[in-house]
Amino acid sequence: MDLIKLADRLYPDITTFPEDMEKRYPKRNLPADAKVTRFAPSPTGFVHFGSLLPTRVSERLAHQSGGVMFLRIEDTDSKRYVEGAVENMIKTYDYYNIKFDEGATIDGDVGDYGPYRQSERKEIYQTYAKQLIREGKAYPCFCTAEELDEMRAQQEALDEDPGYYGKWAKWRDASDEDIEAALDGGIPFALRFRSEGNPSRKINFTDLVKGEVTVSENFIDHVILKSDGIPTYHFAHAVDDQLMGTTHVVRGEEWLPSLPFHIQLFKALGFRLPKYLHISQLMKLEDGNKKKLSKRDNEAAVSYFTEKGYSSEAVVEYIMTLLNSNYEEWRAANPDKPYTEFPFNVKKMSPSGCLFDEDKLNDVSRNTVSRMTADKVYNDVTEWAEHFDPELYSYLTADREKAIRIFSIGRGGKKPRKDITIWGDVKDYVSLFYDSLFKVIDQWPEEFSKSDIKAALESFIESYNPADDQSAWFDKIKVTAAELGFAPEMKQYKSEPEKYKGSVADISMFIRIAVTGRINSPDLYEIMSIIGAERVKARISAAVDSL
RNA sequence: GGCCCGUUGGUCAAGCGGUUAAGACACGGCCCUUUCACGGCUGUAACAGCGGUUCGAUUCCGCUACGGGUCACCA
Numbered sequence: 001m002d003l004i005k006l007a008d009r010l011y012p013d014i015t016t017f018p019e020d021m022e023k024r025y026p027k028r029n030l031p032a033d034a035k036v037t038r039f040a041p042s043p044t045g046f047v048h049f050g051s052l053l054p055t056r057v058s059e060r061l062a063h064q065s066g067g068v069m070f071l072r073i074e075d076t077d078s079k080r081y082v083e084g085a086v087e088n089m090i091k092t093y094d095y096y097n098i099k100f101d102e103g104a105t106i107d108g109d110v111g112d113y114g115p116y117r118q119s120e121r122k123e124i125y126q127t128y129a130k131q132l133i134r135e136g137k138a139y140p141c142f143c144t145a146e147e148l149d150e151m152r153a154q155q156e157a158l159d160e161d162p163g164y165y166g167k168w169a170k171w172r173d174a175s176d177e178d179i180e181a182a183l184d185g186g187i188p189f190a191l192r193f194r195s196e197g198n199p200s201r202k203i204n205f206t207d208l209v210k211g212e213v214t215v216s217e218n219f220i221d222h223v224i225l226k227s228d229g230i231p232t233y234h235f236a237h238a239v240d241d242q243l244m245g246t247t248h249v250v251r252g253e254e255w256l257p258s259l260p261f262h263i264q265l266f267k268a269l270g271f272r273l274p275k276y277l278h279i280s281q282l283m284k285l286e287d288g289n290k291k292k293l294s295k296r297d298n299e300a301a302v303s304y305f306t307e308k309g310y311s312s313e314a315v316v317e318y319i320m321t322l323l324n325s326n327y328e329e330w331r332a333a334n335p336d337k338p339y340t341e342f343p344f345n346v347k348k349m350s351p352s353g354c355l356f357d358e359d360k361l362n363d364v365s366r367n368t369v370s371r372m373t374a375d376k377v378y379n380d381v382t383e384w385a386e387h388f389d390p391e392l393y394s395y396l397t398a399d400r401e402k403a404i405r406i407f408s409i410g411r412g413g414k415k416p417r418k419d420i421t422i423w424g425d426v427k428d429y430v431s432l433f434y435d436s437l438f439k440v441i442d443q444w445p446e447e448f449s450k451s452d453i454k455a456a457l458e459s460f461i462e463s464y465n466p467a468d469d470q471s472a473w474f475d476k477i478k479v480t481a482a483e484l485g486f487a488p489e490m491k492q493y494k495s496e497p498e499k500y501k502g503s504v505a506d507i508s509m510f511i512r513i514a515v516t517g518r519i520n521s522p523d524l525y526e527i528m529s530i531i532g533a534e535r536v537k538a539r540i541s542a543a544v545d546s547l
Numbered sequence: 548g549g550c551c552c553g554u555u556g557g558u559c560a561a562g563c564g565g566u567u568a569a570g571a572c573a574c575g576g577c578c579c580u581u582u583c584a585c586g587g588c589u590g591u592a593a594c595a596g597c598g599g600u601u602c603g604a605u606u607c608c609g610c611u612a613c614g615g616g617u618c619a620c621c622a
Contacts, residue, residue: 226620508581520583
């Protein structure tokens with residue numbers, strides 16, 4: 001059959017040509033070195049932690065160069081579609097400060113290169129597919145799923161390469177009569193690419209992350225349009241990234257094996273090939289082996305981190321350190337600059353896969369939180385608690401000033417305290433400041449007599465004056481120590497420990513236990529001034545009574 | 548199994564022919580210190596193996612081993 005006729009017979013509704021599409025989507029008007037990147041997820045609703053890496057790379061590449069990053073929804077597989085997934089994804093990425101300039105949004109598409117949902121681009125794909133048929137570069141295949149399964153089984157039995165190619169490609173060179181008959185019989189067909197590739201020929205290709213990659217030409221006649229007329233990923237990738245003007249394709253390394261086919265497709269369509277960045281997968285250690293972070297692992301979902309209360313800033317910091325190892329060094333030199341000022345460099349990306357390290361994340365998170373202002377901590381914790389810890393939320397919102405004073409302890413200055421790693425730590429941290437969360441402990445150090453402890457507490461409470469400044473306050477504790485036969489100065493105690501029952505440190509400990517219910521706490525003086533004299537007295541006398 | 552990618556301490560990683568092989572996390576010790584935390588100092592610990600090329604290989608090449616990815620009308 002004449003190829004033009006075949007094209008018309010296969011896709012009679014398509015009256016447009018590739019030129020029409022090129023006109024519909026003119027070249028972007030951007031500075032010469034501006035990069036156009038994209039994120040193209042399928043809307044399953046699940047946001048994988050690992051996806052924060054390629055999206056961050058795309059985001060940095062685009063925004064660092066004055067370019068554009070857009071969101072395209074790859075909803076070509078209707079079986080995968082989950083209601084509300086797109087909205088959820090947009091919100092999640094937004095939380096981690098990945099904002100799309102263009103593409104699918106909650107309120108619909110924004111931008112001149114849409115539609116940005118592949119399910120709405122059928123006419124566009126078929127226009128190009130039809131042209132390929134006219135040029136003899138694509139042909140219909142009427143095989144059923146069962147036939148294809150059988151073919152694979154035979155290939156396996158014969159130990160031959162699996163796939164639809166050469167002598168196995170039943171419809172590649174089918175006669176006109178056979179095609180007519182199948183069409184007349186209404187048999188559904190998929191459109192396959194006619195590959196002229198030779199596996200013994202090698203292509204050298206430069207990936208911006210992996211470097212020089214040598215691959216064999218593709219020789220499989222892959223499906224480009226499924227029998228429902230919807231494209232496969234490969235075809236959609238070529239058409240969309242051409243029309244949308246993508247300059248840099250950032251994707252997981254699992255796409256590397258299909259690269260030869262993509263190169264072939266771009267060439268057949270007359271498209272210019274974008275630059276590629278195939279980035280390694282995030283792994284986890286399991287039974288001594290590196291394993292891909294799979295959906296079953298709870299750390300795989302970003303929601304896991306949100307629920308535990310990792311601040312979005314901390315996660316961004318961690319992702320940046322994974323992406324560019326010199327980021328940490330830069331951060332140490334520039335503790336207060338936004339990460340967007342870091343000169344992100346593709347060349348610093350590692351070609352090998354790395355392990356997700358929770359210890360490292362925690363360390364980064366602690367440091368990130370320690371750099372925040374008390375106001376910022378208050379706002380973020382409150383927002384988190386509203387969703388994940390209503391009780392904490394009620395305490396924080398009942399007295400905002402108090403909460404901010406608590407978060408101010410040891411904050412600011414060169415050596416901030418690092419008590420909080422995740423928002424999930426906060427409740428325990430603040431519990432001693434709220435009577436209903438406060439837990440009295442009955443564990444006094446055994447090396448001291450209860451009467452000494454009692455005497456120390458009584459003496460302290462008698463001399464306690466909330467108006468004292470910190471040194472006056474501590475001097476009184478020293479006096480108490482001396483009166484009870486404890487060394488008022490640590491140095492004295494250390495040089496002649498046998499002369500004393502203990503030291504001022506021990507006296508402080510008694511007071512700390514009585515006031516905070518813990519052996520360790522932030523600065524006692526500040527704690528007392530926050531909870532107030534009344535509460536200090538009440539807690540100490542309760543402790544005295546219990547002794 | 549075929550094809551592709553990868554391999555420096557427990558982890559993340561500098562290095563890009565000549566280094567006492569950085570640094571960070573984790574772990575241990577010491578110091579500072581009213582506790583804790585912070586901070587400072589310090590310690591343990593690595594070029595997967597074997598062959599080449601070279602005056603000289605962690606660095607270049609090959610093989611092996613191990614790890615990962617991929618072989619759909621899924622993305």
